[in-house]
Amino acid sequence: MAARNKARMRAFQILFEADQRGSAVTEVLADWIRLARTDDRQPPVAEYTMELIEGYAEHADRIDELLSTYAVGWTLDRMPVVDRSVLRLGAYELVWVDGTPDAVVIDEAVVLARKFSTDESPAFVNGLLGRLKDLKPSLRR
Numbered sequence: 001m002a003a004r005n006k007a008r009m010r011a012f013q014i015l016f017e018a019d020q021r022g023s024a025v026t027e028v029l030a031d032w033i034r035l036a037r038t039d040d041r042q043p044p045v046a047e048y049t050m051e052l053i054e055g056y057a058e059h060a061d062r063i064d065e066l067l068s069t070y071a072v073g074w075t076l077d078r079m080p081v082v083d084r085s086v087l088r089l090g091a092y093e094l095v096w097v098d099g100t101p102d103a104v105v106i107d108e109a110v111v112l113a114r115k116f117s118t119d120e121s122p123a124f125v126n127g128l129l130g131r132l133k134d135l136k137p138s139l140r141r
Contacts, residue, residue, distance in 0.1 A: 004100075005108065007048035008089065012112050014053055015085040025060070029053045056092040063091045066139060070131050074124075082117040083125060090129045095139050102133045 014032060018025040029050065036042040056063065067087055068076055076084060090109035093100055106129045113121040132139065 007046040010049040011052040086112045
């Protein structure tokens, strides 16, 4: 697995854990970093994972607003936690990270949904992130 794939996977896991615990993502990130420094069995948290989590945290309210607006027939609260976490990560990287091609961001999110969520989730994630990609120039603020 490539370094960026691993970094995204870890960022997804941190977002998922934060959602489940009802904690701030930056708090969970700090826990992961602390654990990696004190337990040799834990791999270090990659720089890109930290960038994704910190970037998401900076834009979390706007990301949730976008997901709520464009997820037709779904509220954030009704979405499976896995889907919500994948979409939050994907939306941040798609809209605010310029170094990664949009198709790669969407594909990686679909892979995470396929691996960890329901049979319907990959299509849902693909459709919602595809919509955000189409609207991307007007979404940053």
